[in-house]
Amino acid sequence: MVDAATLLAAYDAQLRSDAETPGALAVEPLGPVRIATFAEGRGFVSYRSLDDDGAPADADRVRALVAAVAQHLRDDAAITEAEWKTRAHDDAPGLYEALVQHGFEAEEPESIMIGDAHLLAVDVPLPDGVTLRRITAEADVRAMAAMCDEVFGEPRSDRHAEDLLRRQAHDPSMEMWVAEAGGEIVSAGRLEPVPGTEFAGIWGGATRPEWRGRGIYRALTAARARSALALGKRYLQSDSTEFSRPILERSGLVKVSETTPYVWRRERSAP
Incomplete structure (x- = not known):
């Protein structure tokens, strides 16, 4: 039986890419994140890591990134609702606080099962x-x-x-x-x-x-x-x-x- 660490590594390597956004009308990169736009005004924010060009994520970088994504969403009139998909195992200091500060609301957590x-x-x-x-x-x-x-x-x-x-x-x-x-x-x-x-x-x-x-x-x-x-x-x-x-x-x-x-x-x- 494959151990959890191997399964998680396969998940991060194979699924946190274009594989997450089939059917997107558009996908725009913004630093390390990808902002996908779907039909009916739905947006989706994801990434493999919040490190940017080799610079490790820290609270200041994360706050600036969330602010930039929020501004992008406000500026894109085609997007009426967007999900930022967070994962508990990511190294993302200050992410949750920054998301709330910029108008994102947490929904119920779910277990990633593989x-x-x-x-x-x-x-x-x-x-x-x-x-x-x-x-x-x-x-x-x-x-x-x-x-x-x-x-x-x-x-x-x-x-x-x-x-x-x-x-x-x-x-x-x-x-x-x-x-x-x-x-x-x-x-x-x-x-x-x-x-x-x-x-x-x-x-x-x-x-x-x-x-x-x-x-x-x-x-x-x-x-x-x-x-x-x-x-x-x-x-x-x-x-x-x-x-x-x-x-x-x-x-x-x-x-x-x-x-x-x-x-x-x-x-x-x-x-």
């Missing part, structure tokens, strides 16, 4: 009447998005479905899987192979409350793991909530760090 796909590609029995399948049809994608929005307490809208359909058109390798019972979607999740890497991401896991604890999410994860292996991927990666983290740990994934999104929104940003 593991060998073989560990998850196992047979998991399903409850009677429950079946799994990969979906591609627009009606199925819209039904899946509506179920996920409901489970996560999001207001009813077409935004999630439109985003998935747009991403599917851009990247047909993205797979959407659902579990159904009685013609109703009861659980769902995506597999997103990362080109040029050993990784595939497992994202968007959601199960209706009345169907939880019956192995359905594990079965969906196993199906995605088998598909990842068939595509030649070695590792699965997920940013997991405290609900899904224990399930993935039982399957053999390892928590290698934490990530906390800091979100900037134009309507509430400080001048």
